[in-house]
Amino acid sequence: xxxxxxxxxxxxxxxxxxxxxxxxxxxxxxxxxxxxxxxxxxxxxxxxxxxxxxxxxxxxxxxxxxxxxxxxxxxxxxxxxxxxxxxxxxxxxxxxxxxxxxxxxxxxxxxxxxxxxxxxxxxxxxxxxxxxxxxxxxxxxxxxxxxxxxxxxxxxxxxxxxxxxxxxxxxxxxxxxxxxxxxxxxxxxxxxxxxxxxxxxxxxxxxxxxxxxxxxxxxxxxxxxxxxxxxxxxxxxxxxxxxxxxxxxxxxxxxxxxxxxxxxxxxxxxxxxxxxxxxxxxxxxxxxxxxxxxxxxxxxxxxxxxxxxxxxxxxxxxxxxxxxxxxxxxxxxxxxxxxxxxxxxxxxxxxxxxxxxxxxxxxxxxxxxxxxxxxxxxxxxxxxxxxxxxxxxxxxxxxxxxxxxxxxxxxxxxxxxxxxxxxxxxxxxxxxxxxxxxxxxxxxxxxxxxxxxxxxxxxxxxxxxxxxxxxxxxxxxxxxxxxxxxxxxxxxxxxxxxxxxxxxxxxxxxxxxxxxxxxxxxxxxxxxxxxxxxxxxxxxxxxxxxxxxxxxxxxxxxxxxxxxxxxxxxxxxxxxxxxxxxxxxxxxxxxxxxxxxxxxxxxxxxxxxxxxxxxxxxxxxxxxxxxxxxxxxxxxxxxxxxxxxxxxxxxxxxxxxxxxxxxxxxxxxxxxxxxxxxxxxxxxxxxxxxxxxxxxxxxxxxxxxxxxxxxxxxxxxxxxxxxxxxxxxxxxxxxxxxxxxxxxxxxxxxxxxxxxxxxxxxxxxxxxxxxxxxxxxxxxxxxxxxxxxxxxxxxx
Numbered sequence: 010x011x012x013x014x015x016x017x018x019x020x021x022x023x024x025x026x027x028x029x030x031x032x033x034x035x036x037x038x039x040x041x042x043x044x045x046x047x048x049x050x051x052x053x054x055x056x057x058x059x060x061x062x063x064x065x066x067x068x069x070x071x072x073x074x075x076x077x078x079x080x081x082x083x084x085x086x087x088x089x090x091x092x093x094x095x096x097x098x099x100x101x102x103x104x105x106x107x108x109x110x111x112x113x114x115x116x117x118x119x120x121x122x123x124x125x126x127x128x129x130x131x132x133x134x135x136x137x138x139x140x141x142x143x144x145x146x147x148x149x150x151x152x153x154x155x156x157x158x159x160x161x162x163x164x165x166x167x168x169x170x171x172x173x174x175x176x177x178x179x180x181x182x183x184x185x186x187x188x189x190x191x192x193x194x195x196x197x198x199x200x201x202x203x204x205x206x207x208x209x210x211x212x213x214x215x216x217x218x219x220x221x222x223x224x225x226x227x228x229x230x231x232x233x234x235x236x237x238x239x240x241x242x243x244x245x246x247x248x249x250x251x252x253x254x255x256x257x258x259x260x261x262x263x264x265x266x267x268x269x270x271x272x273x274x275x276x277x278x279x280x281x282x283x284x285x286x287x288x289x290x291x292x293x294x295x296x297x298x299x300x301x302x303x304x305x306x307x308x309x310x311x312x313x314x315x316x317x318x319x320x321x322x323x324x325x326x327x328x329x330x331x332x333x334x335x336x337x338x339x340x341x342x343x344x345x346x347x348x349x350x351x352x353x354x355x356x357x358x359x360x361x362x363x364x365x366x367x368x369x370x371x372x373x374x375x376x377x378x379x380x381x382x383x384x385x386x387x388x389x390x391x392x393x394x395x396x397x398x399x400x401x402x403x404x405x406x407x408x409x410x411x412x413x414x415x416x417x418x419x420x421x422x423x424x425x426x427x428x429x430x431x432x433x434x435x436x437x438x439x440x441x442x443x444x445x446x447x448x449x450x451x452x453x454x455x456x457x458x459x460x461x462x463x464x465x466x467x468x469x470x471x472x473x474x475x476x477x478x479x480x481x482x483x484x485x486x487x488x489x490x491x492x493x494x495x496x497x498x499x500x501x502x503x504x505x506x507x508x509x510x511x512x513x514x515x516x517x518x519x520x521x522x523x524x525x526x527x528x529x530x531x532x533x534x535x536x537x538x539x540x541x542x543x544x545x546x547x548x549x550x551x552x553x554x555x556x557x558x559x560x561x562x563x564x565x566x567x568x569x570x571x572x573x574x575x576x577x578x579x580x581x582x583x584x585x586x587x588x589x590x591x592x593x594x595x596x597x598x599x600x601x602x603x604x605x606x607x608x609x610x611x612x613x614x615x616x617x618x619x620x621x622x623x624x625x626x627x628x629x630x631x632x633x634x635x636x637x638x639x640x641x642x643x644x645x646x647x648x649x650x651x652x653x654x655x656x657x658x659x660x661x662x663x664x665x666x667x668x669x670x671x672x673x674x675x676x677x678x679x680x681x682x683x684x685x686x687x688x689x690x691x692x693x694x695x696x697x698x699x700x701x702x703x704x705x706x707x708x709x710x711x712x713x714x715x716x717x718x719x720x721x722x723x724x725x726x727x728x729x730x731x732x733x734x735x736x737x738x739x740x741x742x743x744x745x746x747x748x749x750x751x752x753x754x755x756x757x758x759x760x761x762x763x764x765x766x767x768x769x770x771x772x773x774x775x776x777x778x779x780x781x782x783x784x785x786x787x788x789x790x791x792x793x794x795x796x797x798x799x800x801x802x803x804x805x
Contacts (some may be wrong), residue, residue, distance in 0.1 A: 019272050022314055023050035030078075034086040043279050046314070055079055061112045102229055120423050178389050238281045246284055249275050257292050260299070269296045271307055276317040283316055290323035299327055299531035303381050326358045326409065333365055333416045339388075343376055343422060345369035358409045362503045364398045365413075369419060379689065380443035382658075392424045439700045442660045445689035447682070447722070461493050462647075464642055465500025472577060472615050473506060473639050480617035481624055482579075484642035485778050486500045486733075487682035487725055491620050493642060494579050498540055502579070506576050508533040513582040517589045522556040523549055525595065530563060533578065557603060576614050578607075583618040587627055601633040643778065650679035654688055663692060665706045672711050678796045686722045687798070690714035719802055726802040733777050737763070737770045742779065745794060746803035753783045753791040 018024070027033040040048040046519060055075045069195060070076060084252055185359075256270040263270075271277075271293070276286055291313075297304035311321050329349060336342050346369035349362055368391060375387030402414045435442060471480055484490050491511075498507045510532035519525040530547040537544050545566045552559045567576070580586070590597050608616050616634075618624075623639070624631045630635070645653065654670055665673075673691075677683040691714040695703050719726070730739065740763050745754045760766055771792070774780045779799065780792045794800035 014303070016303045019268070020277060020306050020310040022046040023054065026051060029089060030082065030086060034082040034090060037082055043281070045185055046280060052079075096369070104700065106315075122523075134757055152519035183769070212652060213740055242279070242282045242284060244514060246282075249279075249282075250287060253286060253288055253292070257288060257295070260292070260295055261277065264299055269300055269303055271296050272305070276311060276315050276320070277307075280316075285319055286317055289317055289320035290327065293320060293324035294327050294331075297324065298331075322356055326356075326362075329358075330412055330416065331364060333413070334419070336416075336420060339372055339376060339423060342369055342423065347375070357407055357411075361402070361407060361409055361413045364417070365420070368395050368398075372424065379447065380445065380692070381431050381435055381440065382442035382444050383446055385428050386668075388424055388428050388431075392421060392428065395421045395424065438696075439703065440696045441662050441692050442658075443689055443692040444661070445685040445692070447686060447689060461489070461496075461642075461645075462500060463646070464493065464640060465497065467640055468577075468617070469501055469505070471640070472501075472575060472639075476636070477608060477612065477615065478636045478638045479604075480615070481637050482617060482619040482638045482640050482642060483623055484621065486621050486728060487680075488642050488644075489681040490621075490642055491581055492681075494581055494619060497577075497579070501577070504574050506537055506542050506571065506574050507580065508576055509536040509579045511581050512586045517585045520594070522595070522599065523552045525600075526552055526556050526560045530560065533567075533576075537576075542570065542574075557599065560603075564607070564611065564614075568611065571613050574613075577617060578614055579617045579619060581619045583620045583630070584622055584627070587630065590629070597629055601630065605633045644679040645681050645684070647674065647679055650674060650677070650684055653681075653684055657688070662704055663706060664704060665709065669706050669708055669711055672708055676715065676797045680796055680798075682725060683722070683796065683798050684716075686725070687711070687714060687718045690717040690721060693717070715798070715801065718798065719805070726799065729777075729779065729799065730803070732781070734774065735770075737766060738774050741766065741770060741774065742794075742803045745780070745792065745801045750797055750800065751793065753785075753793045755791045756791055758791070 024042075026036050037048065037051070040051070056073055058071050061797055160730045253274055257275055259270045274286070274289065274292065276289055293304060293308065298309065308321050308324070311317055332348065333345065336345070346366045348516040349366050349369075371394065372388065375384055375391060378384045378387060399414070399417050399421060404419060436441070466480075468480065471478060482493070484492055494507070494509050501507065509531055514532075515528040516525050516532065519528055527547065527549050530544075534544045534546070545563065547560070547563045551563075586595075586600070589595050590600060593647055604616060607614055617640075618630075618634075618637075624634065624637050644650075651670060651674070655665060673684065673687055677687055691706055691710055694710055694714050694717065695706060734742065741759060744759060744763060745752075748754055756771075771780075771782075774792075775782065778795055781795050783791045783793060785791060
């Protein structure tokens with residue numbers, strides 16, 4: 010069995026050199042001209058003193074055998090190999106002496122120009138130039154040895170010495186400039202001056218004509234060499250495209266290989282190639298599908314080390330498109346948003362991919378609904394949103410729109426087909442649709458929202474109050490505060506524009522004021538759009554320099570859009586923002602001072618907080634928000650609760666016996682969440698019965714549903730038990746619950762049976778609307794549970 014391949018050692022900037030001395034030397038030479046980062050990492054691996062700046066040659070670990078191997082490769086093997094190759098190329102060619110001389114000069118100065126080019130872009134200039142000089146000396150020496158002619162010998166000797174002097178001078182200059190390994194050449198610096206003097210003297214023997222020819226050739230050669238990294242990528246590009254296409258075809262044919270041919274692609278070894286290497290994205294996609302482990306390592310390398318990052322983005326977009334295209338069911342669609350990662354590769358496709366992410370989240374939320382009816386309702390809304398997105402894509406100029414449009418069409422078909430399937434299941438099984446929604450607020454599209462007309466009228470009166478007091482919508486948890494805020498637009502006149510912001514979400518979790526104000530504005534813009542009011546945009550970039558000033562200027566533009574209308578800024582879960590202030594994420598003066606300024610100086614804005622605590626429980630808010638008017642939201646009116654039970658939606662098929670509805674009201678006391686909880690369990694219980702008795706609910710059905718409701722709604726009851734009462738309050742509730750349904754427990758009895766009970770303990774339970782006080786002059790005051798279902802939880 011073959012061991013797993015470590016792809017990180019293949020796609021790396023620190024590869025291991027070939028162990029063979031000659032092949033390893035050629036590899037080092039290749040790295041110098043194509044992969045300087047690999048050259049640097051090799052020096053660092055051998056001895057850090059070769060890499061980090063040092064002019065002290067003694068700091069190098071000369072006892073390290075790898076150091077000596079490197080020196081032999083650089084200054085002996087590489088030039089010697091160059092001599093051998095040059096002799097093979099030049100010997101036997103019948104060129105005249107002058108041509109050979111010019112060739113020698115050209116070779117020398119071209120190589121020096123290349124070395125200089127290398128020097129401009131790397132930390133290891135000294136060693137790099139040393140290698141280039143070694144090659145120059147080797148090649149020029151090979152030419153000289155193979156020549157026959159005195160003039161040629163003189164010319165070549167001078168040129169070679171000059172070339173060597175220039176190369177070593179560049180090396181020394183590189184080390185003096187703070188580069189690395191140039192210190193190796195320091196000991197030869199004294200010889201450089203002498204070499205230059207000798208070469209200058211010998212140059213006099215050239216004729217004037219010959220000097221002109223050689224001078225021109227030298228200048229051109231040096232210029233060509235110095236700019237090699239500019240013209241070489243362009244010149245080799247067509248050949249690379251052909252080479253890459255061969256690699257791509259090989260990977261298509263040989264799919265069973267453990268290692269793809271992608272690692273031979275120039276994007277992994279040519280650091281000077283700036284031109285986008287066309288076809289790389291397709292090759293990445295192919296490898297990701299065939300060998301995902303290798304493909305991911307290759308992508309990680311390109312993201313962090315390559316100038317071909319565009320290919321990673323293009324490949325990722327295509328992979329996302331193929332993944333989305335493979336969707337065949339709503340179960341697949343609901344999981345998509347966990348797989349799509351948007352943000353790291355921002356680009357033109359990001360807005361389109363976000364459409365699919367949101368649709369996936371909507372589908373997941375819809376399928377999480379317990380009832381067939383609510384699933385159909387939510388999925389139908391999702392299909393409508395996707396249809397609107399399809400229309401936008403047809404008008405979009407985004408280059409990726411044609412690629413993703415068919416996928417969006419496919420998703421729309423999958424969702425609508427599933428909705429039809431759900432409807433057929435209901436008809437086939439003769440089930441009762443349950444419109445009841447638990448644990449999430451009711452939106453404007455859900456007709457189950459009932460009542461609260463009295464609260465809507467109260468809020469309208471306070472909004473029209475000239476004193477412009479801030480409002481607090483106060484009520485216990487699960488009383489329907491957020492549902493009311495979502496649906497308040499139905500209860501208020503058109504001149505009042507509700508702007509809902511959930512402080513439990515992004516605003517309070519932001520890391521700075523820019524994020525806080527941006528998300529605050531985004532919530533306002535989104536909410537106003539539902540009321541057909543388009544507010545001006547506000548970007549993070551705008552808020553960056555001076556957040557509060559820019560936000561205040563944005564509010565000026567918002568007021569222009571409002572004209573004569575009034576904006577009701579509704580801040581839900583204000584306690585979460587207070588927690589962020591307590592943790593030091595925001596400053597109290599900055600945030601609450603901004604709200605106070607808005608209330609006092611912007612008559613077009615009204616502010617309403619919503620929470621399960623009073624302002625008195627949060628003193629810092631009370632000091633900024635003066636004269637807060639509390640709007641208390643509690644149990645539903647009996648008429649609204651009765652309608653929620655009997656006619657939650659149009660054509661509701663379940664009917665109740667006369668006493669059955671009264672029993673539901675007794676058990677729930679018109680608590681909006683508990684009414685829905687119990688009715689939902691009644692519908693579920695009836696759907697398990699024979700169709701002949703399915704559509705009429707009896708008292709026995711209600712009692713049977715109570716047991717299930719206590720289990721299904723355990724999160725609601727557990728929150729009371731764990732988060733809303735202290736240990737003493739819990740003892741009181743359990744003691745009272747054990748006495749039975751509707752029993753009034755005498756206060757003195759509680760004090761006798763539970764030592765240490767204080768008056769404040771009773772007050773906290775009263776404030777939480779868990780118990781109620783029953784006055785009795787003869788026997789003394791007593792207490793009983795407000796809601797029978799809550800009593801039954803604590804009696805278990």
